[in-house]
Structure formats: C-alpha cells, structure tokens
Amino acid sequence: xxxxxxxxxxxxxxxxxxxxxxxxxxxxxxxxxxxxxxx
Amino acid sequence: xxxxxxxxxxxxxxxxxxxxxxxxxxxxxxxxxxxxxxxxxxxxxxxxxxxxxxxxxxxxxxxxxxxxxxxxxxxxxxxxxxxxxxxxxxxxxxxxxxxxxxxxxxxxxxxxxxxxxxxxxxxxxxxxxxxxxxxxxxxxxxxxxxxxxxxxxxxxxxxxxxxxxxxxxxxxxxxxxxxxxxxxxxxxxxxxxxxxxxxxxxxxxxxxxxxxxxxxxxxxxxxxxxxxxxxxxxxxxxxxxxxxxxxxxxxxxxxxxxxxxxxxxxxxxxxxxxxxxxxxxxxxxxxxxxxxxxxxxxxxxxxxxxxxxxxxxxxxxxxxxxxxxxxxxxxxxxxxxxxxxxxxxxxxxxxxxxxxxxxxxxxxxxxxxxxxxxxxxxxxxxxxxxxxxxxxxxxxxxxxxxxxxxxxxxxxxxxxxxxxxxxxxxxxxxxxxxxxxxxxxxxxxxxxxxxxxxxxxxxxxxxxxxxxxxxxxxxxxx
Numbered sequence: 205x206x207x208x209x210x211x212x213x214x215x216x217x218x219x220x221x222x223x224x225x226x227x228x229x230x231x232x233x234x235x236x237x238x239x240x241x242x243x
Numbered sequence: 244x245x246x247x248x249x250x251x252x253x254x255x256x257x258x259x260x261x262x263x264x265x266x267x268x269x270x271x272x273x274x275x276x277x278x279x280x281x282x283x284x285x286x287x288x289x290x291x292x293x294x295x296x297x298x299x300x301x302x303x304x305x306x307x308x309x310x311x312x313x314x315x316x317x318x319x320x321x322x323x324x325x326x327x328x329x330x331x332x333x334x335x336x337x338x339x340x341x342x343x344x345x346x347x348x349x350x351x352x353x354x355x356x357x358x359x360x361x362x363x364x365x366x367x368x369x370x371x372x373x374x375x376x377x378x379x380x381x382x383x384x385x386x387x388x389x390x391x392x393x394x395x396x397x398x399x400x401x402x403x404x405x406x407x408x409x410x411x412x413x414x415x416x417x418x419x420x421x422x423x424x425x426x427x428x429x430x431x432x433x434x435x436x437x438x439x440x441x442x443x444x445x446x447x448x449x450x451x452x453x454x455x456x457x458x459x460x461x462x463x464x465x466x467x468x469x470x471x472x473x474x475x476x477x478x479x480x481x482x483x484x485x486x487x488x489x490x491x492x493x494x495x496x497x498x499x500x501x502x503x504x505x506x507x508x509x510x511x512x513x514x515x516x517x518x519x520x521x522x523x524x525x526x527x528x529x530x531x532x533x534x535x536x537x538x539x540x541x542x543x544x545x546x547x548x549x550x551x552x553x554x555x556x557x558x559x560x561x562x563x564x565x566x567x568x569x570x571x572x573x574x575x576x577x578x579x580x581x582x583x584x585x586x587x588x589x590x591x592x593x594x595x596x597x598x599x600x601x602x603x604x605x606x607x608x609x610x611x612x613x614x615x616x617x618x619x620x621x622x623x624x625x626x627x628x629x630x631x632x633x634x635x636x637x638x639x640x641x642x643x644x645x646x647x648x649x650x651x652x653x654x655x656x657x658x659x660x661x662x663x664x665x666x667x668x669x670x671x672x673x674x675x676x677x678x679x680x681x682x683x684x685x686x687x688x689x690x691x692x693x694x695x696x697x698x699x700x701x702x703x704x705x706x707x708x709x710x711x712x713x714x715x716x717x718x719x720x721x
Contacts, residue, residue: 205460205464205467205468205469206321206467206468206469208453208456208457208460211321211452211453211455211456211467212451212452212453212456214321214324214452214523215447215452215455215523215524215527216447216452217520218443218520218523218524218527219440219443219444219447219520219524219527221519221520222436222439222440222443222520222521222524223436223440225300225436225516225517225520226433226436226437226440228513228517229293229296229297229429229432229433229436229517230433232292232293232296233293233294233429235293236291236292236293236294241291241292242291242293242294243276243286243287243289243290243291243294243422243425
C-alpha cells in the first residue's frame with residue numbers, strides 16, 4: 205500500500221508544483237517581453 | 244445530465260458570450276501580425292519560450308484532463324492519478340525530437356512533410372489516414388464535452404452550447420491563425436493552472452491529504468494498492484498513448500515549426516513539467532468526494548461536483564459555478580483551436596497543395612485556409628450533433644498512434660532503414676492494437692500496437708536497409 209506520507213507529499217507537491225507553473229509562465233512572459241522575444 | 248447548477252442559464256450564456264467575445268477580439272488583434280502562409284500557419288516561426296511552453300501545455304490540458312483524470316483517480320486510486328500524469332512524458336520526450344525536426348526540416352510546415360520525405364507516398368498516405376481519423380475524433384470529443392459542460396453548468400441546451408463553443412474557436416482561429424491560437428492559449432493556460440490551484444487549496448483547507456488518505460484506506464483500500472494490475476497496465480498504456488499522440492500529431496509538429504530553433508526543445512520539456520501535476524491535483528479533488536460527504540451519482544462529473552461543493556461551502560455562491568465553467572471552457576477551447584488550426588494546415592498543405600497541386604498565391608491562401616477551417620469545424624459539428632459514439636473511436640485509437648512512435652523516431656534519428664518493413668509494422672501495429680483493445684482488454688491497445696511497430700522498425704534496420712533520401716527544402720506556400 206502507498207503510505208500516508210507518500211500520499212500527502214504527492215498531493216502537496218502536486219498543488220505547489222501547479223502554482224509554481226503559473227508563476228513560471230508569468231515570469232517567462234515578462235522576461236520575453238522585456239527582451240522583445242515573445243514572437 | 245446536470246450538476247447542482249449554481250447559476251441561471253442567463254448567467255451561463257453571459258459568461259460564455261463574454262469569454263467568446265474576448266477570445267475573438269484577441270484573435271483579430273493578434274491576427275494583424277499574420278502575414279502570408281508562414282505568419283498564419285506558423286506564427287512567423289519566431290515564437291518564444293513563454294508562449295511556446297504555454298501553448299503546448301494548454302493544448303494538452305483537454306476536457307479529459309479535467310473530467311477523466313478525476314474519474315481515473317476515483318476508480319484506480321493513486322496509480323490512476325499517476326497514469327494520467329504519465330501523459331506528460333510525451334511532451335517532455337518531444338523535446339529532443341523537436342531539435343531534430345528543426346534541423347531536418349527547417350522550412351517544414353506539417354508533420355506530413357516529414358512522412359512524405361522520409362517514407363514516400365505510401366508512408367504519407369498511412370500517416371494522413373491515421374492522423375485525420377484521430378484528430379477529427381479528438382476534435383469531436385472536445386466539442387461534445389463543451390456542449391455537455393455548458394448544459395451541465397450553465398443550463399444551456401447541448402446543441403446550442405456545442406455550436407457556441409465551436410463557433411467561438413472557429414472565429415478566432417479564422418481571424419488570427421496560429422498567432423491567435425498561441426496567444427489565447429497563454430491566457431487559457433494561466434486560467435487553468437490558477438483555477439486548479441484555487442480549487443485544490445479550497446479542498447485541502449477543508450480536508451487535508453492525510454484525512455483523505457485515511458478515509459480511502461478504510462473504505463476503498465484497493466485504491467492505495469501499490470500492485471494494482473489494471474492500474475499498472477493503465478499507467479504504461481496511457482504513457483504509450485501519450486507518446487504516440489504527441490510524436491505524430493501535427494498539433495505538436497506545427498508548434499515545433501513555429502518556435503525558434505533553440506526555444507522548441509526547452510518549451511516542450513517545460514510544458515511537460517507544467518502539465519505533470521495537473522492530473523494529480525484534479526485526482527485529489529475527486530478522492531476528496533467521499534470524506535467530504537459529496538454524493539457522486541455520475542463518476543464522469545466527480546471533479547466539477549466536488550469543486551462546486553467546496554467552493555459553495557466557502558461562500559462563493561454563484562461564483563463557484565462561474566469559476567468552474569471558465570476553467571473548463573478554457574481547457575476545451577485551448578484544444579479545439581489547436582486542432583482546428585493543425586488539422587486545417589494538413590488539409591491545405593498536404594491535400595490541397597501536395598495532392599491536388601493547388602495554387603495559394605495572393606488572396607487565394609486566406610480563402611483556402613478559411614474553407615479548410617470551416618470544413619473541419621463543420622464535420623466536427625455534424626458528428627457532435629449526431630450522437631455517434633466517437634469517444635470509443637478515440638480511445639480505441641491507442642494502437643494507431645502508438646504504431647507511429649517508432650517510425651517517427653527512426654525517421655528523425657536514423658540514417659537508413661527498410662521503409663517497407665517500417666510501414667508493414669505500422670499496419671500490423673494498428674490491427675493488433677484494435678484487436679487487443681476490443682477482444683482482450685482496452686488498456687493494452689496502445690501497448691500492443693506500439694510493441695508490434697517497434698519490432699518491425701528495429702528489424703528494418705537490419706533487413707536490407709537503404710539510406711533515407713536527403714531532406715529537401717519545402718517551397719513557400721504563397
């Protein structure tokens with residue numbers, strides 16, 4: 205059986221990871237916009 | 244079919260029409276950049292990392308990610324969540340392929356160019372048949388999901404909702420081409436990511452992961468089993484399905500052609516990283532249904548039902564339904580627009596120009612593209628309206644797409660092979676995939692098709708191999 209710790213870590217990391225994804229996209233957008241490299 | 248709809252049909256119509264107007268206006272705005280065939284079909288071949296990663300990720304987040312991933316978690320537990328998340332590896336592994344695609348076909352337009360140059364007319368024909376069948380059924384399932392979503396959440400009749408979402412996507416794709424698709428995909432990807440996090444956090448505030456675990460361990464311990472055979476099969480089958488889908492489909496090839504050379508591999512790898520946790524977060528929302536006391540009468544709607552429950556409890560009222568509607572609408576629109584653009588590109592470049600030697604000079608290009616986009620949308624609309632069971636056609640196509648994994652890898656990375664054997668492997672892989680899906684077990688369709696094709700492709704390297712023809716530059720379309 206998967207352990208409770210594994211399950212909790214997986215869910216927490218999953219949510220934090222998703223949130224970081226949004227932050228990463230916004231940061232990259234700003235970087236590309238400043239460098240005039242959007243498209 | 245309905246959820247405990249927390250908004251009136253008038254609100255539903257308003258939300259969808261406002262969103263639709265925003266997408267269409269943005270499509271018109273970005274469409275001004277689309278000059279000529281390379282501008283319209285490939286966004287000028289100069290797309291950067293942020294937009295490139297976002298469009299790949301948003302396209303891969305379909306209605307299935309938001310609706311089927313929770314069902315898989317509900318039925319197959321932890322392995323179900325991981326099985327769905329494994330589809331992210333397809334995007335990540337497309338990164339090295341993108342490097343070779345850019346070097347081999349720097350002027351390429353579609354995946355069809357690759358199959359024609361590497362495997363000749365027979366290989367191209369096989370590819371076109373497989374990809375058109377697959378892409379159209381994928382598009383139809385998205386249109387059906389959009390119609391059902393608007394009916395369930397917004398109280399909008401199915402036919403009207405399905406027509407509305409398809410019309411919105413057709414309009415902005417028509418006006419702005421890949422510029423509009425990529426631009427709207429960025430905004431849609433942010434809405435999806437933020438929406439999933441907000442709903443996930445709302446769930447975890449009411450019920451931490453440990454409580455969910457203990458409830459599942461007590462009532463459905465099989466869902467936490469490390470050795471659950473059918474879930475393990477689902478894991479590997481889903482992964483192979485994802486590889487086949489991404490490696491062959493023009494949705495991804497057109498993005499590889501659209502990105503700058505150094506950007507393409509990084510964007511695909513990043514998009515896989517961004518996509519990976521979404522099915523896990525969505526799956527957790529579904530597993531929370533039991534401990535939260537949410538009565539799930541229809542497993543296919545467990546995600547939205549739980550989301551609506553926790554957001555309602557948080558005092559969001561009608562805003563709960565609107566938030567869920569917006570997130571799901573974005574997940575569907577971001578796939579429909581990409582499929583419309585990529586599939587119509589195949590009709591224009593591979594069929595109209597390649598097969599019928601059609602002319603695209605001057606104003607003819609936009610007319611031909613418009614006819615192609617409208618034709619693809621019309622076929623999808625008719626099929627979505629007919630009630631034909633396209634979902635089975637799509638899910639049973641695992642063997643079709645996984646049979647193309649090895650021919651794509653060989654064509655990109657090898658210098659020689661026996662092309663006849665590779666194509667025989669594709670045909671036998673497709674047949675085996677279908678046989679296994681319908682006669683043995685659905686979760687081995689992609690696995691068996693991929694295995695047969697792999698055997699023949701490896702064999703082709705040793706049995707009378709011949710060098711691939713030198714790649715030729717693709718002429719400009721306009």
